[in-house]
Every structure is written in C-alpha cells, then in structure tokens.
Amino acid sequence: MKIEKNILIAFILNAAFSVFEFFGGIFTGSVAIISDAVHDIGDAISIGISYFFERKSKKQPDDVYTYGYLRYSVLGSFITTAILLFGSSAVIYNAVLRIFNPVRIAYSGMIVFALIGVVVNFVAAYFTKEGDSLNQKAVNLHMLEDVLGWVVVLIGAVIMRFTDIYIIDPVMSICVAVFIFINAIKNLKQISTLFLEKLPDNVDIEEIKNHVLKIEGVKDVHHIHIWSIDGHNNYATMHVVCEGEACKIKKEIREELKEHHIEHATLELEEACESCSEQCCHVKYGDTGHHHHHHHH
Secondary structure (H helix, E strand, O other): OHHHHHHHHHHHHHHHHHHHHHHHHHHHOOHHHHHHHHHHHHHHHHHHHHHHHHHHHOOOOOOOOOOOOOHHHHHHHHHHHHHHHHHHHHHHHHHHHHHHOOOOOOHHHHHHHHHHHHHHHHHHHHHOOOOOOHHHHHHHHHHHHHHHHHHHHHHHHHHHHHHOOOOHHHHHHHHHHHHHHHHHHHHHHHHHHHHOOOOOOOOOHHHHHHHHHHOOOEEEEEEEEEEEOOOOOEEEEEEEEEOOOHHHHHHHHHHHHHHOOOOEEEEEEEOOOOOOOOOOHHHHOOOOOOOHHHHHO
16 A cells, blocks of 8 residues: 555654754754744654554444544644643743744754755655545645744744844744644544534535425435545435335435535435424424424325
8 A cells, every 4th residue: 555655654763863953953953944944843743643543544433433433633734733732832832932032053063954854855755645544634734834844944044044043943843833732723623523423514405495395206305314434435314205116216315415525324214194203393493384284194
C-alpha cells in the first residue's frame, strides 16, 4: 500500500527532525525554531496516529464495531488537534514573555537550521504528494506548512543577522503558533459536529424528502435521521409510508439516496393503514397534518 508507506516515511523524517530541531532551538536560543519544533512534533504525532488509525479504519465492520472502524480516523485527528492546541498555546505564552525580555540569538546557527529545515520538509512534502485519501491530503498540507514555516524562520534569521533586531524571533514564532492554533480550532469544530451526530454538510434533508416523495408508490416519509461516521460515509434511517411493491420502492429510494451522498440506508416501510407508533411524527417534520385521516378509519 503506497499511501501508507509514504505516510510512514514522512513520519520517520518528521519525528527524527523535530527532536533534532528542538535541541537546535535551545542551542541557538530561538523561540521561533522551538515553535517550529512544536509544530513539527505535532505533525509527526498526527502522521503517526493517522498512519495507524488510517490502517485500522480500513477494517470491515464486525460484531464489535458494527458501523466499522471509520471513527478511528476522526479520533486520531482529535488527538492530534488537542496536542497542537496545547503546543501552540505554550509557544505563544513563551514568545510573549520573550518580547518583553529579548534574548540574544545565535542567528548563524539559526540560518543553518532553517536551511536544513527547508530541505528536509521539502523532501517529506515531495514523498506525500500523491494519494487522495483525506488523511493523505492533511499530511501533505502539514508538510507544506512546515516548509513555509522554515522559509519564514530563514528570512527572519537573515534579517536578524544584518539588523540585530532580536524581537523578530518571538514575533515570527507567535505568527506560526497562531496559525496552528486557528487551524486546530477549525479542525475541532469539524470533529465535534461528527461526534454530535450533526447533519453532514453535503446533505439537504428537505431536498431528500421531496425527491423520495416523488418516487412512485411513496405516500409519506418521516423520522429521517442522517449522520456521518467520518465526514465521507453518511448513514440514514427513515420511515416510508408506501403502497405497491416494497422491493422496487426500496431499491429506488436507495438509488436516490446514493445520489445524495448517502451510502448506507435503513428503511422502515409502513402501509398507509398503519398508524406510525408515534402519533406526533408527522407534525414533528412540519407536515400540515393532511396524512392523519388515514389513521382514523
């Protein structure tokens, strides 16, 4: 599996490198390098997690995880995000302290580190370029961010070498950290909507309802529940009041749902004379109540 091999290479490169640069940051006295190290360690961890969780999330559903293992990739991204939020907060805190008490920085060492940083991350970005899984794209984005982060540090180090304005270092580091922080918050928002079973973004309930009602033999649809396991795989359940051939109607509904990005549907079929066990269900979905006369015969 090529994707997994690439993710693994990126992980090893990144992990080794972030440890190396952490010491580099301490050695040159640069918080910008340390903040990049935090960024890189976060990336390495997230790549590691996404490597294992991506593999695990490919497993087929079984008796224990009846929905399959897809949520593992969401969990992986949650753990990474938490690490990045924590790391970037720590970096911002230290950099702010630095702005008030500037420290002399060994900028020549910093230039060397930044050059190595650009090269290593560029190689890693190159390795993770192809592949279209979402995890893969995320990993590649991390790599490109790292390259940019190092380019910024390099420019900063060069400016410091010629101007001796040491405050540039913490300012750069705050920029990198704020950038990480904002992205992490965005991630967190996506993850929480998945865990809260919110309606997936690419699905419109009203539209689905109208399309299903147009299918021949379908009299009414209610109790529609739609959720997403990992942001790509959407599941739906619904009650359908119908007349006619159940098999044919089911097949048509499933095909309709596939067009609405719903891979897996559970359909509860009812006949018009059946009163839905919950009287209120029609009302709940904003119907005007014109179905109720079926129930009173």
